[in-house]
Amino acid sequence: MRRELDVILDDVIDRHKRNRVENEYGGGRRLGNSEFGSEDLVDVFLRVQEKGQLEFPIDNDNIKAVLYDIFTAGTETSSSTIDWTMVELLRHPQVMTKTQAEVRQALKGNSVEQTNMVYSMKYLKLVIKETMRLHPPVPIVLRACKEEQVINGYTIPLGKKVLVNIWAMHRDPRYWKDPEKFKSERFENQSLDFVDGDCHFLPFGAGKRMCPGITFGLATVEFALSQLLYNFDWKLPEDVRGEDLDMTENVGLTVVRKHNLFVDVTPYN
Incomplete structure (x- = not known):
């Protein structure tokens, strides 16, 4: 797998090198790419590599x-979010039915790769948000104090490391009504999003140190769930009820399910 990925990344770098062009940008000149569009991260690395802008040289292996x-x-964070979302959908059949209906309506006669189709799946996005509230991919984040602070009588010195309990904040009854219940509609009339939301909803962290892969991660989750919900019908075995599913967590750097999920799956149409 690693060797296959190495070949793919070599090809990406080579294609960027072959297709580099200069474009007008903000009254000046800026490198872009005739295949991939405006300058992206690979182009930035290649520019730094060519101009020797770092104290140490970087080669293709570094890139x-x-x-x-x-x-x-x-x-791992994306796969755990997909796993938790499917579990919550199986525990709440009405939500599963509504989500699948939206996905199948949006993708009927269309390709899931079409970005505008994913944008139209508003209820799926609510389901993902509620899943991330109950099961944040990273339950605790580490931060350092930029200045001395006093919180609830405790003095936190400059530079002191602080653990922020995202999991507890997402279940705090002061901020959430019925915090232990899965209610995707709770986000329907709220402006909370992953970037500009209030500090009681932080599945990707907040500020300058929030997760840099938020867009890529969300796209991965939405794409995978769209495929799963469109192409298959899902139900629990006959002797298992949704409310009886074991929701025990294995907590580490990420929160994953402790036990495997067994379901009956049939192809759609």
Whole structure:
């Protein structure tokens, strides 16, 4: 797998090198790419590489290492979000039915790769938000104090590391009505989003240090769930009820299910 990815990344870098062009940008000149459009991260690395703008030289292996981190860092968080979303849908059949109806209506006669189709799946986005509220991909984030602060009588010195409990904030009854219940509609009339939302909803962190892969991660989750919900019908085994599903968590850097999920799956149409 690693060797296959290495070949793919080599090809990406080579194609960027072959198709680099200069474009007008803000009254000046800026490198772009005739195949990939405006200057992207790979173009930036190639420009730095050519001009020797760093104290140490970077080669293609360095560029591939960064790209590998970008594409793989969110694998576990994305997969756990997909897993938790499917569990919550199976526990709430009415939500499953409504979500599948929206997905199948949006994708009927269309390709799931069409971005505008994903944008139209508003209820799916509500379901994903509510899943991330109850099951944040990263339950605790680490921050350092930029200045001394006093919180509830406790003095936190400058530079002190602080653990922020995202999981607890997402279930705090002061901010959420019925916090332990899965209610995707709670986001329907709220302006909360992943970037500009209030500080009681932080599945990707907040501020300058929030997750840089938010767009890529969300696209991965939405694409995967769209495929799963469009192409298959899902139900629990006959002897299992949704309310009886074991929701025990394995908590580490990410929150994943402790036990495997067993379901009956049949192809749609």
